[in-house]
Amino acid sequence: MRPTALMLFAAGFGTRMRPLTDDRPKPLIEVAGRPLIDHALALAEGAGLNRIVVNAHYRAGQIESHLAGRHGIAVLREDPQILDTGGGLRHALPLLGEGPVFTLNSDAVWTGPNPLATLAAAWDPARMDGLLLLIPRGRATGHAGTGDFLTDADGRLTRGPGAVYSGAQILRTDGLAEIPEPVFSLNRLWDRMLAEGRLFGVLHPGGWCDVGHPDGIAEAEALLAGQGDA
Numbered sequence: 001m002r003p004t005a006l007m008l009f010a011a012g013f014g015t016r017m018r019p020l021t022d023d024r025p026k027p028l029i030e031v032a033g034r035p036l037i038d039h040a041l042a043l044a045e046g047a048g049l050n051r052i053v054v055n056a057h058y059r060a061g062q063i064e065s066h067l068a069g070r071h072g073i074a075v076l077r078e079d080p081q082i083l084d085t086g087g088g089l090r091h092a093l094p095l096l097g098e099g100p101v102f103t104l105n106s107d108a109v110w111t112g113p114n115p116l117a118t119l120a121a122a123w124d125p126a127r128m129d130g131l132l133l134l135i136p137r138g139r140a141t142g143h144a145g146t147g148d149f150l151t152d153a154d155g156r157l158t159r160g161p162g163a164v165y166s167g168a169q170i171l172r173t174d175g176l177a178e179i180p181e182p183v184f185s186l187n188r189l190w191d192r193m194l195a196e197g198r199l200f201g202v203l204h205p206g207g208w209c210d211v212g213h214p215d216g217i218a219e220a221e222a223l224l225a226g227q228g229d230a
Contacts, residue, residue: 006102011057025059027106040106047116053092057082086184090176105167109220112206122202129172129198134163141209142216155200
């Protein structure tokens with residue numbers, strides 16, 4: 001069944017974005033005249049998702065004020081401590097509901113097909129517990145590094161230098177209950193899926209830019225203007 005709920009990660013401190021994040025959370029930094037979080041929410045709307053949970057910690061009140069009154073969006077504070085991606089997703093499960101969910105980072109911009117729709121079209125729950133949207137390293141604008149995953153002919157993943165994880169995925173959440181720590185990364189869940197051969201990847205055919213540092217804003221705006229498309 002196609003997931004209908006989205007976890008949007010927006011709780012981080014944005015330390016690489018300083019000084020821009022000294023007075024605001026990173027999701028409210030503007031790219032091409034719109035806050036990053038609104039770029040992400042436009043993707044969710046375009047994919048027809050009707051239940052969205054946004055986590056918040058650093059300057060959470062600003063996130064709450066920005067999203068106040070928007071239908072189908074719940075802001076969930078992580079307090080007193082930030083829970084990382086795994087702990088944050090588990091904390092949100094009562095609002096997300098049962099079954100697989102989309103997750104999306106709020107610090108990237110995209111061109112080309114809707115990334116959430118690409119994931120939905122490739123999702124096969126009979127074979128998969130997780131499906132990650134990947135970017136070929138040569139098209140990962142704003143991202144430094146050798147890549148995160150290798151794929152076999154069937155799309156099954158192993159860790160290694162190759163494609164870059166984009167911050168968008170579909171996950172089964174059952175395994176979160178088996179992790180005892182309150183604060184943990186979704187890498188813990190991925191490791192279990194990798195060991196069982198049930199973590200897969202699909203490539204995004206359009207453009208993507210990681211807006212993780214101030215210089216990334218200009219790169220993202222160039223991408224959106226059509227200057228950085230592959």
